[in-house]
Amino acid sequence: MHHHLIREIGGRKHKEIYELIRRHGTVSKIDLLEQSGMTGSTLTRTLEELTAQNWLLEAGYGESTGGRRPILYQTNPKAGYVFGLDISRLHTKLILCDLHLNRLDAANWLMDESLTPGRLLPEIAQTAQTMLKSHGIPSDAVLGMGIGAVGPLDRVSGTILEPLHFPAAGWRNVEVTGYFSERLGFPVLLDNGANTALIGESWSDRNRDYRHLLYVHVGVGIRSSMMSNGKVVYGAVDMEGSNGQMIIQTDGPRLGDHGNYGCLETFASIHAIEQQAQARLKQGRSSLLLTLEDHPEKINFSHLVQALRQNDPLTVEIFTQAATFFGIGLSNLLNILHPEKVILGGPLISSHPSLFQTATRVAIRNTYHYPTYQVVFSQGHLGEEALVTGAAIMVIDQLTEV
Template structure:
């Protein structure tokens, strides 16, 4: 699809851009589908809504659909967001794996690929693999549909305003690396970077169990442990973008264990996937678990999935390791539940695939250690999106920024943000994403 060129006179003034953005947002999220619904939902006048709809139609961002329901009189036409007007490249980098995908402007994943990855290999090697997967995905993309933006999640603290990782504990060589600048230059589109768990929370907020829920905590238990926070229906990143980093909360019973961040007794050093693997291998070597010893002899190492499998086969040591991890996560999470009072807690990440044991242990200790009022209507369950939550969130991160009031005026006259990598530098307030 070629860029749409619209006469400047047809584009609203700065004073009217707010109305344009509101109308587009209502249609994009399906909150209003007809002109009468838009008038009622936005409080804008009939003439203003009509003008904005005409402008968005001329820009190729919305189109008319089927007839809606009549409320007395002629049935109105529905208005559909043109999700096929552009494409998004998205990727989620974990400690040990990479997921990459192609999405439309509604955030729907069209194609996905997964590959093993070691984040400790550094940014040059890891991002070269991301670029290779993106190139492969683009070869299968619909013809003549431009890429509008890129969204990336990484397993460490990110300064959202710049897209730079800041002192990420498990990512040697990544500190202050210009991830955004590299990918923007390579593909000539705006790029946004965030912590992977924030994107998982955003993905659930838009397309999963958290849709329509105002206050949510998403906890990823993988090699590391982190949390994404949704407050008042918006993703809460904090002042610099590192809210929710619960993996480095101190656990007093583990003071002697040094975390990869350099401190001792961190939650992820005691209950993350790496900790479960470490403790499982120790149990195999000292003879406490014959099942784990057999796995170690066969494979040369123990991973957290081996501990989960052994627990399901009745190994008491593996059972205890998972129960302990669940207890420690649950105790930290109980503090968050008392402090934040969410109505939904979602668990995701590779370790949560271990079955019901870990979930049951987390749930038991959250309910035991939290105030009755804080848990009276609390749901605590696994993420239904899980492996796709991060990529889905990455797609929505990009569209939130592209259609935000800080960015929309910069490209709306062209009809497309493709070819404008500098847009990411002018994106909206990084404290929240609506």
């Protein structure tokens, strides 16, 4: 296995100044002096060196506060390029960005039973090479590729272990980082998609300094991640999907033949909703769903979303029930983790505004210490793009890792 190391920016002072400028977008020397606590001469030298190395650009002049107008600095977007890759159960997305996260190119694969790792990975590698060629970017100008994938996975060895519910076979013990770094010749980092989504959301909201964030994504499974003091929290094993195993009803049903009985995923996931709908229709309930598909067992999530948007009473009831159970699971997380801000994403939450409202209302009602403990709920800024954006950001973050 080739282990390529990600380029990094000089010494600790260089890293600190680069990171300050990156967070602000455009910033004057005066503000940098104040925030870095460096002496004027050290700061001047650091800025000159970073500019000479092409990491920074002088971006014109700020407003005069009496005397000369201050020089403004920003990071150089063309100092390097990054790929972000999101490998999920429904879609896989690849983006190519500059260091300001301007998107230069993007590709999308609809995951079906044909997209085994043996077929998908070579296609992704080929697409990445084509993107670089069409934008005239040499591969040594690429800092790396960040991958956010469905867990469980092993970040250190860069392996996707054994995720459930992939449409295609073969997604077990797939060494993705080794494969891509060998094919493409630049560094590759892997983390689970819930963590990269949280990295993306946290970056897009960096002007509000939330230190403790929780991200929960409800779709085929329930994926979650947590940040404390601005850093992703890692357990002893990859825990991306484990919140879905939280037990809500000890003697409850379970989906398929795995997982806990009566766990959250059994009540609040795409499969759970499909099963509920099929069961109710078999009981003889009337519904718009029967105009979309004549046989109850053929009803799937896309039919349900369609009926929900047309306010079909049975469908509204089923979704509301799932959102309520999800709210109960969420209150358990809030009672344990006490985040300042919670970002909810995924097809279950985004399919209708009422679902976010139901879930958050139930969560607050069951959270201890309310109203002294206040939490902010959000659907995020990036929606389904959070995972792939965060995967790209993860590589840029390495520039200033101390």
